[in-house]
Amino acid sequence: MQTRVLGVKVDVVTMDKAVEMLETFIAEKKNRLVATANAEMVMTAQNDSHLAEVLDQADLVVPDGAGVVWAARYQGNQVPERVAGYDMVQQLLARAAVCGYRVYFFGGAPGIAEQACKTAKEWYSGLDVVGIRNGFFTDADEPGIIEDIRASKPDILLAALGVPKQEKWLAKHLTELNVPVSIGVGGSFDVMAGNVKRAPLWMRRISLEWLFRLVMQPQRALRMLALPRFVVAVITAKKH
């Protein structure tokens, strides 16, 4: 089942269902694009028709943020739970270690993907990481990056280039990359590398992860103005 939040398609799935779908995608070996929608992404899509189009064509868009879950419920949809992208990636990596799925880490500042990969290998023993590449590159570097990913034949491509760059990049190159599951994972490598802390569980439980982020990364304040604008837009949209 799907719903729309300010026009952006969101799949109504639980965490278990999302991971099950990712594993089906891996088995089916088609080139699938997965996005994790939060309020910031939905607001970006309001003024960025290219991002909106990419999300519309994505094969799975999980309700990553508390704001998106709230909005969908406010509109009367039975969204069972938040499917945080970070947690979904962890569950997928755990399955990858058990099932032998090949994983490629792409994105983040130089050294971050390596560190995230090291952590992943400690947490998920036996994880098969087939490639690592930082997320800072020029147009001239792109063919080499695409070739490296293709040649490594990953089952899962984690792309941490930030929103909306990662979604657009993956959508543009989906066919040539030829990877069963490509996911835009935003700042997940920074968290796995220990560079950025995630909110404690109690804060996540009461939907305050955004507040933790604001306090820990005040440089995000400007972009986080999207959150109150999101709430107003959702309420206004329901009235009309």
Ligand code: UDP
């Ligand atoms: N990044 C990157 N290449 C770029 C721009 C950003 O690899 O050209 C990385 C950046 O180092 C960071 C991640 O993308 O690790 C974006 O993290 P953020 O927390 O901003 O994610 P978002 O909120 O956009 O999902």
